[in-house]
Amino acid sequence: MKSRNKKLVLAVAVMSVLALMVLLTSAGQGERAATAPIRIGVAGPHSGDLATFGLPTVNASRMVADRINEAGGINGRRIELIVEDELCQPEVAANTAAKLIGDGVTAIIGHICSGATFAVLETYLDSNLVSISPSATNPALTQSGDFPNFFRTIASDDAQARLQVDFVLDTMDARRIVILHDRGDYGRGLAEFARGFVEADGRGQVVLFDGITPGAVDYSAIIARVEAARPDVVMYGGYHPEASRLIGQMRGRGMTVPFISGDGVQDDAFIQTAGAAAEGVFATGPMDTADNPMAQDATSRHRERFGEDPGPFFMNGYAAAVALFAAIEAGGTDYDGIRNALRNNTVETPLGPIRFDERGDAMGVGFAVYQVQNGRYVELR
Amino acid sequence: MNYFLNLVIGGLTRGSIYALLALGYTMVYGIIELINFAHGEIYMIGAFTALIVALALSFLGLDGISILVIASLIAMVYSAAYGFTMEKIAYKPVRNSLRLSALISAIGMSLFLQNYVRLAQTSNFVPFPTLIPEMQFLQTLPVRINSAQVVILTTTAIVMVALTFLIKFTRIGKSMRAASQDKTMAMLLGVNVNRVISVTFVIGSATAALGGVLISSFTGQINFYIGFMAGIKAFVAAVLGGIGSIPGAVLGSFVLGLTESLGAGYISSDYEDVFAFAILIIILILKPSGLLGRPENKKV
Structure with missing residues (x-):
């Protein structure tokens, strides 16, 4: 008795699933008409x-x-x-x-x-x-x-990194360069291109290249490391929430080293969160239209x-x-x-x-x- | 040497915050054997409450430190109320069912609180005012130490001493110890276990909120998601020290904070989380009940 009931339930379930599929496909065909959106x-x-x-x-x-x-x-x-x-x-x-x-x-x-x-x-x-x-x-x-x-x-990040590196080496005349990133596809990609271009150019030197953990409780350790590296500029690949914390803690420690980042930071939300510490920060972004x-x-x-x-x-x-x-x-x-x-x-x-x-x-x-x-x-x- | 001290101070600061959070995990676990996954959210709610209070108070023209004190107290009370209610709504009804039910209830609570704050407040990062003023005498020290770090370290030390006193020498502390040893026996001897559990949640939530306020005024920004990562790390610290043990949670937090800080400072901050979890695995292999945990004696 029990097993027959089970079979019945199974049959009904299978049939209702099939019915649903038929309904779905016919609905799909109807929408593919020439006037459908x-x-x-x-x-x-x-x-x-x-x-x-x-x-x-x-x-x-x-x-x-x-x-x-x-x-x-x-x-x-x-x-x-x-x-x-x-x-x-x-x-x-x-x-x-x-x-x-x-x-x-x-x-x-x-x-x-x-x-x-x-x-x-x-x-x-x-x-x-x-x-x-x-x-x-x-x-x-x-x-x-x-x-x-x-x-x-x-444009892709290599074009962006190229522009940043040219700016850092030619315009800012920086030689000791720290590159940080957030370990994501975008941030790390940007940072690695920047490192490649700096090394290929030969004038500057990457004195520290490291990733940070987005959402970590604080960034004191990596900032102490940046400070010890005595950089002329800090380049960062990543998005604005981490950038604003980094810059806030760096300026809070009295570090005045220039900070340059990409279009992940070129956003007013960065300025709002970082407040006064954002002043003077460089960021590349899509050309002004x-x-x-x-x-x-x-x-x-x-x-x-x-x-x-x-x-x-x-x-x-x-x-x-x-x-x-x-x-x-x-x-x-x-x-x-x-x-x-x-x-x-x-x-x-x-x-x-x-x-x-x-x-x-x-x-x-x-x-x-x-x-x-x-x-x-x-x-x- | 100076660099080393810098990292140590950074590690201790981090450890202090983990400790304030880990206390809640370990105390709750000690009594009802529940991992309260929504604990990180209480920390986040504490930070948000303090931010709102601080913004309101800054219109009155108070100075940073008094705003910080008032905001912390209000945040602690408010978060304690959250902790109390959370236990009544999400954990008490499932206390006598499977342990898994309470765990899932906790995860649900965590998601609920996160999204509640996201909808009620904002999904963006919001700046948190620097409430702790610069202290002049720190400039003269050979080591670079921030005034916020000084405040975090001293506050944590005070909380730890007060909590040890509470647990060792007060009536409620005695009841807590009794309930953690054997809930049924404590109940038979007239300890109001429901009240003990509520008090545990209240204390744990208040210290978590304090941690949230302190670290936010140090890092300068918060959003609805900050509790997640901090909660996970504090949980690791509690397990590392031996879950259920209060001195263990504190020790575990400092070990974790220092490992992360020194690892990031000397090797690579890319692997910060790897160090944190590697030390957890190593300690659990060598000492499965954690640094100061009691070895589990199965009752026959």
């Missing part, structure tokens, strides 16, 4: 301490998508954005990717952090999906050749709609959305069509006219050096 995933950190890096791209994607939808969509199909938060954590991003694929997206704008981006590209590649990031700067993303589905509207008419237009519309100035990577995110939608319009919604259009067509963006090279890097996008002066980042030169 084109779904685009937008993935990045939208909460947590790195949210300031992710949210501007969401705003940018919304602004570009709304504008296209108001004008009738792409070939008559509306754009529907599916926004997913992954906190810049690789393990969360893997789930996000699976969800976006399940939602039937055509392409993805994102991800934001290099570590999370590495975690998802293979999954997207298996599903023939293009991913276009406004901010993932790790060089291997494009240079390894492993991810033909990856594009980005920002204030002169570009499309950027000016995007900024003023952003102010109108959201009541504030756009945040970090907004212009890169805007450019990514513009380039992606143009490519879908020109090449259709299939993988090869989008890729060919991204590579062959030049698009007008807030960063200037861009086109992608064979590896997926945007041509004509670069970095500039900024310095905190009176509580604001000011572009040097």
Whole structure:
């Protein structure tokens, strides 16, 4: 009796699962009709301490998508954005990717952090999906050749490290150089490029190269070590929460050594948290786009709609959305069509006219050096 | 030599903070054999409370030290209330079920408190005011020591002495020792075990909050996630010293703080966590019950 009951339950369970699958597939087919919206995933950190890096791209994607939808969509199909938060954590991003694929997206704008981006590209590649990031700067993303589905509207870290090292050696005339990083894909990558360039140049000397633990209770030990190395400059690869603690503790000990970092620190959140200690800090970041008419237009519309100035990577995110939608319009919604259009067509963006090279890097996008002066980042030169 | 002393002071500072947290872990474990994973969150809540109080008080124009004292006291009371409530809501109902239930309840509590603070306050890092003023006489010392470090070290020492006194010589301390030896027997002899457990949570939470306030005014920034890493490290310190033993937790914390600091200073800060966990493994291999832990005698 008991075993028969069990069998019955099993049969009902199997049948209900099958019924569900039938329902799901038929729903999926219905949506693939020619007038159905084109779904685009937008993935990045939208909460947590790195949210300031992710949210501007969401705003940018919304602004570009709304504008296209108001004008009738792409070939008559509306754009529907599916926004997913992954906190810049690789393990969360893997789930996000699976969800976006399940939602039937055509392409993805994102991800934001290099570590999370590495975690998802293979999954997207298996599903023939293009991913276009406004901010993932790790060089291997494009240079390894492993991810033909990856594009980005920002220059890679080696270009950024090159600029930092040139600035340190030529402009600051520094010779004893300490390089710290946060051990993440982005921070360590940036730091290792910087070390390579310093050593290749020969004028300067890396007197200390070490990683710090994000979230550790305090950084006294590593700071004592930096002090003992008597550096002319401290270079840091990582994000602003650790940078503001490092600089705060260093200035608190009376160390006045110059501090230079990358676009992970070139954010107003760094100045707010570090306060007075932020003054004089250098950081490289995407070039100022204030002169570009499309950027000016995007900024003023952003102010109108959201009541504030756009945040970090907004212009890169805007450019990514513009380039992606143009490519879908020109090449259709299939993988090869989008890729060919991204590579062959030049698009007008807030960063200037861009086109992608064979590896997926945007041509004509670069970095500039900024310095905190009176509580604001000011572009040097 | 100077460099070495710098690292030692850094290590002791770190160890003090771990110790203030590890006390809560070890005291709770000593009595109800529960690893209270939400303990780090109490530390974080203490820091947030102090920040809010400090911002309110700075409008009144008080000086740094009095703000620090008032903010710490309020944070301790507030966090103690959290600890008390947490025990009543999350641990008391499952006290007599499997130990795993209480453990999962603790993890749930930890996630809940983290996300509660994230939503109620902010997900960003917020600057924490430097409340401890520079002390002039420190400039004359040959060793570089920060006034915040002095305050952290002395406060921890005072708390340790007070706690030892409480446990050794007061009535409630005696009840705590009795309850940790044998809960049922203590109950039969008229000890109000429920009250003892509540008091343990209150004391543990208050010291954790104090640690949170002190380290935040030293590092200058907090967010909702600071309790996680500090909690894990303090837990390691408690296990290292012998979980359940109060002097053990303190010793374990200093061993851990010094190992991390000297390891980072002389070898590489890249491997800071590796040193912390390596020393844990080595000590547990040599002495499975921790440095000062009682060897477990299975009752037959």
